[in-house]
Amino acid sequence: QVQLVESGGGLVQAGDSLMLSCAASGRTLSNYAMGWFRQAPEKGREGVICISGSDKRSAEFVDGRFTISVDNANNTVYLQMSSLKPDDTAVYTCATDLIPQLCGSTWNVRSFDYWGQGTQVTVSL
Numbered sequence: 665q666v667q668l669v670e671s672g673g674g675l676v677q678a679g680d681s682l683m684l685s686c687a688a689s690g691r692t693l694s695n696y697a698m699g700w701f702r703q704a705p706e707k708g709r710e711g712v713i714c715i716s717g718s719d720k721r722s723a724e725f726v727d728g729r730f731t732i733s734v735d736n737a738n739n740t741v742y743l744q745m746s747s748l749k750p751d752d753t754a755v756y757t758c759a760t761d762l763i764p765q766l767c768g769s770t771w772n773v774r775s776f777d778y779w780g781q782g783t784q785v786t787v788s789l
Contacts (some may be wrong), residue, residue: 666690666778668670668738668758673783676748683742684783686758693734695764699776700732701787711772712756713743719766725751748787757782 672684686698697716703709713722713732722730729747734740741758759776768774 666760666762668760668780670756670758670780670783673756674784675786677719677788678749680748680787681744681746682748682785683745684756684758684785686741686743688741688760689740692736693739693741693760694736697761697765697767697771697776698732698734699759699767699771700741700743700756701759702752702756703782704751704754707754709757714739714767714771716766719768721763721767721769721770721771745785748785750787750789751762753785753787755782755784 669687669690676682697714699714700712701709702712711723713726713730715732731744733742757780759779762777
């Protein structure tokens with residue numbers, strides 16, 4: 665059973681940076697798609713960014729502000745966010761697949777098998 669635990673959320677001001685972590689247990693991360701998603705109050709969940717080896721995808725709103733990286737030695741995926749805006753306020757959750765595969769062109773709408781509990785990011789003016 666794969667478990668994902670996010671950390672690093674908090675309250676920041678607009679323009680600040682923040683790094684979220686997603687620690688995985690039960691399996692290595694290599695060759696599996698790792699995605700970050702977010703859900704703001706009264707809004708649906710949306711894909712933020714995804715990585716699987718050299719396959720990297722991100723939502724348009726990321727606009728170069730966020731990067732994703734994988735530390736295979738520590739089985740952790742990081743989401744580095746910069747130039748944060750109030751619109752980035754949401755619960756951020758990481759997810760991964762049951763089987764090895766790329767993120768793919770439908771990464772932001774297809775299903776993922778394992779999800780973390782999420783970490784709250786609040787960006788104030």
